[in-house]
Amino acid sequence: MRPAFRLAAAAALLACATPALAHRAWLVPSTTIVSGTDDWVSIDAAISNDLFFADHNPMRPDMVKVWAPDGSPAQLQNAATLHYRSVFDVRIDKPGTWKIGTTQSAVMGSFKVDGVDWRVGGRGFGGPGGPARPVAPGATRPAGEGPPPGMQQRPSVATVAEIPANATDLKLTEVIGQNNVFVTAGAPTTTVFQPTNKALEMVPVTHPDELVSNEPAKFRFLVDGKPAAGLKVTLVPGGKRYRDGEGAFDVTAGADGVAEVKWPFAGLFWLNATTTDSHPSAPRATERRMSYTATLEVVAP
Amino acid sequence: MRKTPLLLAGALAAPASAGTISITIPQVPVAEYHRPYVAAWIEPAGGGAAQTVFVWYDIKKKGNEPGTKWLSELRTFWRKGGRSLTLPADGLSGATRAPGTYQIPLPASLKTGTYTLYVEAARETGGRELVSVPLTIPAKAARAAGKTELGTVTIR
Numbered sequence A: 001m002r003p004a005f006r007l008a009a010a011a012a013l014l015a016c017a018t019p020a021l022a023h024r025a026w027l028v029p030s031t032t033i034v035s036g037t038d039d040w041v042s043i044d045a046a047i048s049n050d051l052f053f054a055d056h057n058p059m060r061p062d063m064v065k066v067w068a069p070d071g072s073p074a075q076l077q078n079a080a081t082l083h084y085r086s087v088f089d090v091r092i093d094k095p096g097t098w099k100i101g102t103t104q105s106a107v108m109g110s111f112k113v114d115g116v117d118w119r120v121g122g123r124g125f126g127g128p129g130g131p132a133r134p135v136a137p138g139a140t141r142p143a144g145e146g147p148p149p150g151m152q153q154r155p156s157v158a159t160v161a162e163i164p165a166n167a168t169d170l171k172l173t174e175v176i177g178q179n180n181v182f183v184t185a186g187a188p189t190t191t192v193f194q195p196t197n198k199a200l201e202m203v204p205v206t207h208p209d210e211l212v213s214n215e216p217a218k219f220r221f222l223v224d225g226k227p228a229a230g231l232k233v234t235l236v237p238g239g240k241r242y243r244d245g246e247g248a249f250d251v252t253a254g255a256d257g258v259a260e261v262k263w264p265f266a267g268l269f270w271l272n273a274t275t276t277d278s279h280p281s282a283p284r285a286t287e288r289r290m291s292y293t294a295t296l297e298v299v300a301p
Numbered sequence B: 001m002r003k004t005p006l007l008l009a010g011a012l013a014a015p016a017s018a019g020t021i022s023i024t025i026p027q028v029p030v031a032e033y034h035r036p037y038v039a040a041w042i043e044p045a046g047g048g049a050a051q052t053v054f055v056w057y058d059i060k061k062k063g064n065e066p067g068t069k070w071l072s073e074l075r076t077f078w079r080k081g082g083r084s085l086t087l088p089a090d091g092l093s094g095a096t097r098a099p100g101t102y103q104i105p106l107p108a109s110l111k112t113g114t115y116t117l118y119v120e121a122a123r124e125t126g127g128r129e130l131v132s133v134p135l136t137i138p139a140k141a142a143r144a145a146g147k148t149e150l151g152t153v154t155i156r
Helices: A001-012 B003-013 B066-073 B075-079
Strands: A024-031 A038-048 A063-069 A077-082 A085-094 A096-113 A116-120 A167-186 A200-204 A217-223 A231-236 A250-253 A258-261 A267-277 A287-297 B022-026 B037-044 B052-057 B092-093 B101-106 B113-122 B128-137 B142-145 B152-155
Touching: A024 A096, A024 A167, A024 A267, A024 A287, A038 A167, A085 A096, A085 A167, A116 B075, A167 A200, A200 A267, A200 A287, A217 A267, A217 A287, A231 A258, A250 A258, B022 B037, B022 B113, B037 B066, B052 B066, B066 B075, B075 B113, B113 B152, B128 B142, B128 B152
Parallel strands: A167 A287, B052 B092
Antiparallel strands: A024 A038, A038 A085, A063 A096, A077 A085, A096 A116, A096 A167, A200 A217, A217 A258, A231 A250, A231 A267, A267 A287, B022 B101, B022 B152, B037 B052, B037 B113, B113 B128, B142 B152
Protein backbone atom coordinates (compact mmCIF):
# COMPACT_ATOMS: atom_id res chain seq x y z
CA MET A 1 0.00 0.00 0.00
CA ARG A 2 2.75 2.45 0.78
CA PRO A 3 3.99 3.04 -2.78
CA ALA A 4 0.39 3.83 -3.74
CA PHE A 5 0.17 6.36 -0.93
CA ARG A 6 3.42 7.85 -2.04
CA LEU A 7 2.17 8.21 -5.58
CA ALA A 8 -1.06 9.75 -4.33
CA ALA A 9 0.92 12.18 -2.24
CA ALA A 10 3.11 13.04 -5.17
CA ALA A 11 0.12 13.50 -7.44
CA ALA A 12 -1.45 15.80 -4.92
CA LEU A 13 1.76 17.72 -4.66
CA LEU A 14 1.82 18.23 -8.40
CA ALA A 15 -1.80 19.24 -8.35
CA CYS A 16 -1.00 21.85 -5.74
CA ALA A 17 -1.46 19.77 -2.58
CA THR A 18 -5.09 19.53 -1.68
CA PRO A 19 -5.49 18.72 2.02
CA ALA A 20 -8.52 16.63 1.08
CA LEU A 21 -6.18 13.65 0.90
CA ALA A 22 -7.38 10.73 2.92
CA HIS A 23 -4.37 10.88 5.20
CA ARG A 24 -5.40 12.06 8.60
CA ALA A 25 -3.21 13.64 11.20
CA TRP A 26 -4.12 12.55 14.69
CA LEU A 27 -3.09 12.73 18.30
CA VAL A 28 -4.19 10.18 20.87
CA PRO A 29 -3.59 10.83 24.57
CA SER A 30 -3.24 7.97 27.04
CA THR A 31 -6.18 9.54 28.88
CA THR A 32 -8.19 12.75 28.66
CA ILE A 33 -9.01 12.84 32.38
CA VAL A 34 -6.57 12.78 35.26
CA SER A 35 -7.41 13.01 38.95
CA GLY A 36 -4.61 15.13 40.31
CA THR A 37 -1.91 17.57 39.35
CA ASP A 38 0.95 15.16 39.75
CA ASP A 39 0.20 13.16 36.66
CA TRP A 40 1.40 12.64 33.10
CA VAL A 41 -0.23 11.89 29.80
CA SER A 42 1.57 10.06 27.04
CA ILE A 43 0.53 11.07 23.54
CA ASP A 44 0.86 9.27 20.23
CA ALA A 45 0.90 11.44 17.11
CA ALA A 46 0.80 10.14 13.57
CA ILE A 47 -0.57 10.53 10.08
CA SER A 48 -2.48 7.61 8.61
CA ASN A 49 -5.64 6.73 6.74
CA ASP A 50 -7.32 4.61 9.38
CA LEU A 51 -7.89 5.84 12.91
CA PHE A 52 -6.07 5.37 15.15
CA PHE A 53 -3.71 2.88 13.57
CA ALA A 54 -0.16 4.15 13.18
CA ASP A 55 0.78 2.60 9.84
CA HIS A 56 2.05 5.41 7.65
CA ASN A 57 4.01 8.37 8.99
CA PRO A 58 4.79 9.92 12.35
CA MET A 59 3.72 13.48 13.15
CA ARG A 60 6.75 15.58 13.96
CA PRO A 61 6.86 16.33 17.69
CA ASP A 62 8.43 19.73 17.02
CA MET A 63 5.17 20.79 15.35
CA VAL A 64 3.21 20.08 18.53
CA LYS A 65 2.55 22.74 21.14
CA VAL A 66 1.12 22.51 24.63
CA TRP A 67 -1.10 25.09 26.27
CA ALA A 68 -1.54 24.95 30.05
CA PRO A 69 -5.04 25.68 31.45
CA ASP A 70 -4.19 29.38 31.82
CA GLY A 71 -3.23 29.54 28.15
CA SER A 72 0.49 29.75 28.80
CA PRO A 73 2.86 27.54 26.79
CA ALA A 74 4.08 24.31 28.37
CA GLN A 75 6.59 21.67 27.46
CA LEU A 76 6.58 18.38 25.60
CA GLN A 77 8.85 15.89 27.29
CA ASN A 78 10.52 12.65 26.25
CA ALA A 79 9.61 13.22 22.60
CA ALA A 80 10.64 10.51 20.19
CA THR A 81 9.95 10.11 16.50
CA LEU A 82 9.41 6.46 15.69
CA HIS A 83 8.89 4.93 12.29
CA TYR A 84 5.10 5.13 12.20
CA ARG A 85 4.28 7.46 15.05
CA SER A 86 5.86 9.92 17.37
CA VAL A 87 5.33 9.82 21.09
CA PHE A 88 5.80 12.35 23.85
CA ASP A 89 4.72 13.13 27.39
CA VAL A 90 3.06 16.14 28.92
CA ARG A 91 3.31 16.64 32.64
CA ILE A 92 -0.11 17.70 33.88
CA ASP A 93 0.93 19.81 36.85
CA LYS A 94 -1.84 22.41 36.91
CA PRO A 95 -5.58 21.85 37.40
CA GLY A 96 -7.94 22.54 34.52
CA THR A 97 -8.08 21.80 30.82
CA TRP A 98 -4.91 21.54 28.74
CA LYS A 99 -4.70 21.84 24.97
CA ILE A 100 -2.12 19.85 23.06
CA GLY A 101 -1.84 20.05 19.30
CA THR A 102 -0.63 21.63 16.13
CA THR A 103 -1.45 24.84 14.36
CA GLN A 104 -0.82 25.44 10.72
CA SER A 105 -0.70 28.66 8.74
CA ALA A 106 0.77 28.69 5.28
CA VAL A 107 0.34 30.01 1.78
CA MET A 108 0.42 27.58 -1.09
CA GLY A 109 -0.24 27.87 -4.74
CA SER A 110 1.22 28.18 -8.18
CA PHE A 111 2.30 30.66 -10.80
CA LYS A 112 3.92 30.70 -14.21
CA VAL A 113 7.12 32.26 -15.43
CA ASP A 114 7.68 32.16 -19.20
CA GLY A 115 5.11 29.40 -19.51
CA VAL A 116 6.76 27.22 -16.85
CA ASP A 117 4.66 26.15 -13.85
CA TRP A 118 6.05 26.94 -10.42
CA ARG A 119 4.60 26.20 -7.08
CA VAL A 120 4.66 28.10 -3.82
CA GLY A 121 5.12 26.41 -0.48
CA GLY A 122 5.41 22.70 -0.19
CA ARG A 123 3.87 19.72 1.28
CA GLY A 124 6.07 19.21 4.28
CA PHE A 125 6.49 16.08 6.25
CA GLY A 126 3.72 16.92 8.71
CA GLY A 127 1.13 18.27 6.32
CA PRO A 128 0.66 21.13 3.91
CA GLY A 129 2.91 24.02 4.69
CA GLY A 130 5.02 22.11 7.13
CA PRO A 131 8.74 22.56 6.79
CA ALA A 132 10.35 19.99 4.56
CA ARG A 133 12.91 17.72 6.11
CA PRO A 134 16.25 18.33 4.39
CA VAL A 135 17.33 15.43 2.26
CA ALA A 136 20.96 14.97 1.36
CA PRO A 137 21.61 14.39 -2.33
CA GLY A 138 21.57 10.72 -3.07
CA ALA A 139 19.89 9.89 0.20
CA THR A 140 16.68 7.94 0.29
CA ARG A 141 13.74 10.27 0.65
CA PRO A 142 11.58 9.57 3.68
CA ALA A 143 8.21 8.16 2.75
CA GLY A 144 5.57 10.70 2.01
CA GLU A 145 7.93 13.55 1.26
CA GLY A 146 7.42 14.77 -2.22
CA PRO A 147 7.62 12.79 -5.41
CA PRO A 148 9.69 9.64 -5.55
CA PRO A 149 13.02 9.79 -7.35
CA GLY A 150 12.62 9.81 -11.07
CA MET A 151 9.36 11.73 -11.03
CA GLN A 152 9.60 15.21 -12.47
CA GLN A 153 9.32 17.83 -9.75
CA ARG A 154 7.99 21.27 -10.49
CA PRO A 155 10.28 24.13 -9.56
CA SER A 156 9.14 25.84 -6.41
CA VAL A 157 9.69 28.75 -4.09
CA ALA A 158 9.20 28.49 -0.36
CA THR A 159 7.45 31.78 0.33
CA VAL A 160 5.25 34.34 -1.37
CA ALA A 161 8.06 36.90 -1.05
CA GLU A 162 10.19 34.85 -3.44
CA ILE A 163 7.68 34.99 -6.28
CA PRO A 164 9.42 36.83 -9.13
CA ALA A 165 7.96 40.07 -10.40
CA ASN A 166 7.29 38.68 -13.87
CA ALA A 167 5.11 35.84 -12.54
CA THR A 168 1.74 35.33 -14.21
CA ASP A 169 -1.30 33.16 -13.50
CA LEU A 170 -0.74 33.61 -9.80
CA LYS A 171 -3.06 31.46 -7.70
CA LEU A 172 -2.42 31.46 -3.97
CA THR A 173 -4.35 29.77 -1.20
CA GLU A 174 -3.96 30.49 2.48
CA VAL A 175 -4.13 27.26 4.48
CA ILE A 176 -5.00 27.55 8.17
CA GLY A 177 -5.71 24.69 10.50
CA GLN A 178 -5.40 23.26 13.95
CA ASN A 179 -5.48 19.76 15.38
CA ASN A 180 -5.92 19.30 19.10
CA VAL A 181 -6.54 17.01 22.01
CA PHE A 182 -7.72 18.13 25.43
CA VAL A 183 -6.70 16.77 28.81
CA THR A 184 -8.35 17.83 32.05
CA ALA A 185 -7.05 17.57 35.60
CA GLY A 186 -9.85 18.03 38.12
CA ALA A 187 -12.70 20.28 37.01
CA PRO A 188 -12.74 21.32 33.35
CA THR A 189 -11.91 24.90 32.37
CA THR A 190 -12.41 26.82 29.13
CA THR A 191 -9.52 29.26 28.83
CA VAL A 192 -7.83 27.21 26.10
CA PHE A 193 -11.00 27.48 24.01
CA GLN A 194 -10.97 31.28 24.02
CA PRO A 195 -11.45 32.08 20.32
CA THR A 196 -8.96 34.32 18.56
CA ASN A 197 -11.73 35.19 16.06
CA LYS A 198 -9.40 34.22 13.25
CA ALA A 199 -10.28 31.50 10.74
CA LEU A 200 -12.11 28.32 11.79
CA GLU A 201 -12.32 27.64 15.52
CA MET A 202 -14.34 25.47 17.87
CA VAL A 203 -15.82 26.72 21.12
CA PRO A 204 -17.38 23.95 23.16
CA VAL A 205 -20.95 24.08 24.37
CA THR A 206 -20.34 20.60 25.78
CA HIS A 207 -16.83 20.40 27.17
CA PRO A 208 -14.69 17.92 25.15
CA ASP A 209 -13.60 16.23 28.37
CA GLU A 210 -17.20 15.65 29.49
CA LEU A 211 -18.42 13.49 26.65
CA VAL A 212 -20.65 10.53 27.48
CA SER A 213 -22.05 8.20 24.83
CA ASN A 214 -25.70 8.64 25.86
CA GLU A 215 -25.57 12.43 25.99
CA PRO A 216 -25.55 14.43 22.75
CA ALA A 217 -22.67 16.90 22.60
CA LYS A 218 -22.74 20.38 21.12
CA PHE A 219 -19.83 22.28 19.65
CA ARG A 220 -19.94 25.79 18.26
CA PHE A 221 -17.87 26.52 15.18
CA LEU A 222 -16.78 30.02 14.25
CA VAL A 223 -15.16 31.53 11.20
CA ASP A 224 -13.48 34.82 12.08
CA GLY A 225 -15.56 34.83 15.26
CA LYS A 226 -18.89 34.53 13.45
CA PRO A 227 -21.06 31.38 13.51
CA ALA A 228 -20.02 28.89 10.83
CA ALA A 229 -23.62 28.27 9.73
CA GLY A 230 -24.11 25.11 7.72
CA LEU A 231 -20.57 23.83 8.37
CA LYS A 232 -20.24 20.11 7.75
CA VAL A 233 -18.49 18.36 10.63
CA THR A 234 -17.24 14.82 10.13
CA LEU A 235 -16.74 12.32 12.94
CA VAL A 236 -14.73 9.19 12.45
CA PRO A 237 -14.64 6.59 15.21
CA GLY A 238 -11.40 4.79 15.89
CA GLY A 239 -11.07 1.04 15.46
CA LYS A 240 -12.15 0.45 11.87
CA ARG A 241 -10.33 -2.87 11.93
CA TYR A 242 -12.87 -4.22 14.40
CA ARG A 243 -15.86 -3.37 12.20
CA ASP A 244 -16.84 -3.77 8.58
CA GLY A 245 -17.26 -0.09 7.82
CA GLU A 246 -15.42 3.01 8.82
CA GLY A 247 -18.52 4.30 10.64
CA ALA A 248 -17.84 7.94 9.83
CA PHE A 249 -20.80 10.31 9.95
CA ASP A 250 -21.45 13.99 9.34
CA VAL A 251 -23.38 16.56 11.31
CA THR A 252 -24.21 20.06 10.14
CA ALA A 253 -23.91 23.24 12.16
CA GLY A 254 -27.07 25.31 12.50
CA ALA A 255 -27.39 29.03 11.87
CA ASP A 256 -25.77 29.61 15.26
CA GLY A 257 -22.73 27.55 14.24
CA VAL A 258 -23.63 24.83 16.74
CA ALA A 259 -23.28 21.23 15.61
CA GLU A 260 -24.89 18.54 17.72
CA VAL A 261 -23.31 15.09 17.81
CA LYS A 262 -25.16 11.98 18.89
CA TRP A 263 -22.55 9.37 19.70
CA PRO A 264 -23.20 5.92 18.23
CA PHE A 265 -21.06 4.33 20.96
CA ALA A 266 -18.29 5.14 23.40
CA GLY A 267 -14.74 5.41 22.17
CA LEU A 268 -12.27 7.73 20.52
CA PHE A 269 -13.56 9.94 17.73
CA TRP A 270 -11.68 12.06 15.22
CA LEU A 271 -13.58 15.27 14.56
CA ASN A 272 -12.80 17.23 11.44
CA ALA A 273 -14.35 20.20 9.71
CA THR A 274 -13.08 22.06 6.68
CA THR A 275 -14.33 25.12 4.90
CA THR A 276 -13.15 27.41 2.16
CA ASP A 277 -13.79 31.08 1.53
CA SER A 278 -12.37 34.03 -0.35
CA HIS A 279 -11.26 36.06 2.66
CA PRO A 280 -7.61 35.21 3.18
CA SER A 281 -5.54 37.41 5.44
CA ALA A 282 -2.32 36.63 3.58
CA PRO A 283 -1.41 39.20 0.95
CA ARG A 284 -1.94 38.13 -2.69
CA ALA A 285 -3.84 35.01 -1.70
CA THR A 286 -7.30 34.72 -3.23
CA GLU A 287 -8.64 31.71 -1.37
CA ARG A 288 -8.59 30.57 2.22
CA ARG A 289 -8.83 26.92 3.21
CA MET A 290 -9.49 26.27 6.89
CA SER A 291 -9.64 23.13 8.96
CA TYR A 292 -10.34 22.17 12.53
CA THR A 293 -9.47 18.75 13.90
CA ALA A 294 -9.68 17.22 17.36
CA THR A 295 -9.53 13.77 18.88
CA LEU A 296 -12.33 13.29 21.40
CA GLU A 297 -12.77 10.64 24.03
CA VAL A 298 -16.36 9.58 24.69
CA VAL A 299 -16.90 7.38 27.75
CA ALA A 300 -19.69 4.92 28.40
CA PRO A 301 -22.39 6.20 30.78
CA MET B 1 -37.64 -8.96 50.48
CA ARG B 2 -40.78 -7.74 52.24
CA LYS B 3 -41.30 -4.05 52.47
CA THR B 4 -42.94 -3.63 55.86
CA PRO B 5 -40.08 -4.81 58.08
CA LEU B 6 -37.68 -2.67 56.11
CA LEU B 7 -39.79 0.41 56.64
CA LEU B 8 -40.13 -0.39 60.32
CA ALA B 9 -36.42 -0.92 60.72
CA GLY B 10 -35.76 2.39 59.01
CA ALA B 11 -38.23 4.19 61.22
CA LEU B 12 -36.62 2.75 64.32
CA ALA B 13 -33.03 3.28 63.32
CA ALA B 14 -33.11 6.82 61.96
CA PRO B 15 -34.88 9.99 62.97
CA ALA B 16 -37.68 11.67 60.99
CA SER B 17 -36.97 11.92 57.26
CA ALA B 18 -33.47 10.46 57.22
CA GLY B 19 -33.02 7.02 55.75
CA THR B 20 -30.25 4.52 55.42
CA ILE B 21 -28.56 3.08 52.37
CA SER B 22 -27.41 -0.48 52.46
CA ILE B 23 -24.73 -1.44 49.95
CA THR B 24 -23.30 -4.88 49.31
CA ILE B 25 -19.83 -5.32 47.89
CA PRO B 26 -19.86 -8.83 46.42
CA GLN B 27 -17.20 -11.48 46.73
CA VAL B 28 -15.42 -11.79 43.38
CA PRO B 29 -13.67 -15.09 42.82
CA VAL B 30 -10.47 -13.92 41.13
CA ALA B 31 -6.80 -14.57 41.81
CA GLU B 32 -5.85 -10.93 41.99
CA TYR B 33 -8.42 -9.11 44.07
CA HIS B 34 -8.31 -5.49 45.08
CA ARG B 35 -11.03 -3.82 47.09
CA PRO B 36 -13.09 -1.58 44.82
CA TYR B 37 -13.30 2.16 44.90
CA VAL B 38 -16.95 2.93 45.64
CA ALA B 39 -18.80 6.24 45.61
CA ALA B 40 -22.43 7.23 46.08
CA TRP B 41 -24.18 10.46 45.26
CA ILE B 42 -27.69 11.85 45.02
CA GLU B 43 -29.18 13.83 42.15
CA PRO B 44 -32.57 15.58 42.22
CA ALA B 45 -35.02 13.70 39.95
CA GLY B 46 -35.62 16.81 37.85
CA GLY B 47 -31.93 17.47 37.37
CA GLY B 48 -29.64 19.64 39.40
CA ALA B 49 -26.45 19.53 41.39
CA ALA B 50 -25.25 16.15 42.62
CA GLN B 51 -24.54 15.67 46.32
CA THR B 52 -21.82 13.23 47.27
CA VAL B 53 -22.77 10.74 49.99
CA PHE B 54 -19.44 8.98 50.33
CA VAL B 55 -16.33 7.93 48.45
CA TRP B 56 -14.18 5.00 49.45
CA TYR B 57 -10.70 4.94 47.96
CA ASP B 58 -7.16 3.98 48.86
CA ILE B 59 -6.51 6.75 51.36
CA LYS B 60 -3.21 5.33 52.58
CA LYS B 61 -1.32 5.08 49.31
CA LYS B 62 0.98 8.05 48.82
CA GLY B 63 4.01 8.81 46.71
CA ASN B 64 4.29 8.65 42.94
CA GLU B 65 0.92 7.10 42.41
CA PRO B 66 -1.27 8.10 45.34
CA GLY B 67 -4.66 6.49 45.89
CA THR B 68 -6.35 9.62 44.58
CA LYS B 69 -4.80 9.01 41.12
CA TRP B 70 -7.38 6.35 40.33
CA LEU B 71 -10.46 8.25 41.52
CA SER B 72 -11.33 9.20 37.95
CA GLU B 73 -11.86 5.49 37.25
CA LEU B 74 -15.17 6.09 38.99
CA ARG B 75 -15.83 7.94 35.78
CA THR B 76 -19.41 9.04 36.35
CA PHE B 77 -18.81 9.99 39.97
CA TRP B 78 -15.76 11.93 38.86
CA ARG B 79 -17.83 13.99 36.44
CA LYS B 80 -20.75 14.42 38.83
CA GLY B 81 -18.78 15.75 41.75
CA GLY B 82 -15.62 13.79 42.51
CA ARG B 83 -13.41 16.11 40.53
CA SER B 84 -14.42 19.14 42.57
CA LEU B 85 -13.95 17.47 45.97
CA THR B 86 -10.88 18.24 48.04
CA LEU B 87 -9.75 14.96 49.51
CA PRO B 88 -9.75 13.68 52.12
CA ALA B 89 -13.24 15.15 52.59
CA ASP B 90 -14.51 15.23 56.15
CA GLY B 91 -17.49 12.93 56.58
CA LEU B 92 -17.43 11.81 52.93
CA SER B 93 -14.22 9.99 52.16
CA GLY B 94 -12.98 6.81 53.71
CA ALA B 95 -10.90 3.72 53.09
CA THR B 96 -11.91 0.97 50.67
CA ARG B 97 -13.93 -1.87 52.20
CA ALA B 98 -13.83 -5.62 51.94
CA PRO B 99 -16.76 -7.59 50.49
CA GLY B 100 -19.77 -7.32 52.77
CA THR B 101 -22.85 -5.22 53.44
CA TYR B 102 -22.51 -1.70 54.74
CA GLN B 103 -25.07 0.73 56.15
CA ILE B 104 -24.65 4.40 55.34
CA PRO B 105 -27.02 7.09 56.62
CA LEU B 106 -28.53 9.37 54.01
CA PRO B 107 -27.56 13.02 54.46
CA ALA B 108 -29.91 14.52 57.06
CA SER B 109 -29.99 17.77 55.08
CA LEU B 110 -31.96 16.25 52.17
CA LYS B 111 -35.21 18.13 51.61
CA THR B 112 -38.53 16.38 50.93
CA GLY B 113 -38.67 15.40 47.29
CA THR B 114 -37.68 12.83 44.72
CA TYR B 115 -34.11 12.00 43.87
CA THR B 116 -31.97 9.28 42.35
CA LEU B 117 -29.28 7.58 44.36
CA TYR B 118 -26.27 6.45 42.34
CA VAL B 119 -23.66 3.99 43.51
CA GLU B 120 -20.59 3.37 41.38
CA ALA B 121 -17.83 0.85 41.95
CA ALA B 122 -14.55 0.36 40.08
CA ARG B 123 -12.02 -2.32 40.89
CA GLU B 124 -8.35 -2.49 39.94
CA THR B 125 -7.87 -5.26 37.32
CA GLY B 126 -11.66 -5.68 37.50
CA GLY B 127 -14.77 -4.01 36.17
CA ARG B 128 -16.82 -0.94 36.86
CA GLU B 129 -20.53 -0.74 37.56
CA LEU B 130 -23.08 1.97 38.13
CA VAL B 131 -26.34 1.23 39.97
CA SER B 132 -29.15 3.73 40.39
CA VAL B 133 -32.08 3.60 42.82
CA PRO B 134 -35.05 5.98 42.93
CA LEU B 135 -34.98 7.86 46.22
CA THR B 136 -37.89 9.61 47.91
CA ILE B 137 -37.56 11.80 50.98
CA PRO B 138 -39.02 11.03 53.48
CA ALA B 139 -37.25 7.76 52.79
CA LYS B 140 -39.29 4.98 51.23
CA ALA B 141 -38.05 1.48 50.67
CA ALA B 142 -36.39 0.92 47.33
CA ARG B 143 -33.83 -1.47 45.99
CA ALA B 144 -31.71 -2.24 42.98
CA ALA B 145 -28.90 -4.65 42.35
CA GLY B 146 -25.70 -4.70 40.40
CA LYS B 147 -24.53 -7.68 38.41
CA THR B 148 -20.75 -7.62 38.72
CA GLU B 149 -19.06 -5.10 40.97
CA LEU B 150 -22.01 -4.27 43.22
CA GLY B 151 -24.57 -6.42 45.01
CA THR B 152 -27.91 -5.12 46.23
CA VAL B 153 -28.37 -1.46 47.02
CA THR B 154 -31.35 -0.76 49.25
CA ILE B 155 -32.85 2.33 50.78
CA ARG B 156 -34.87 2.12 53.95
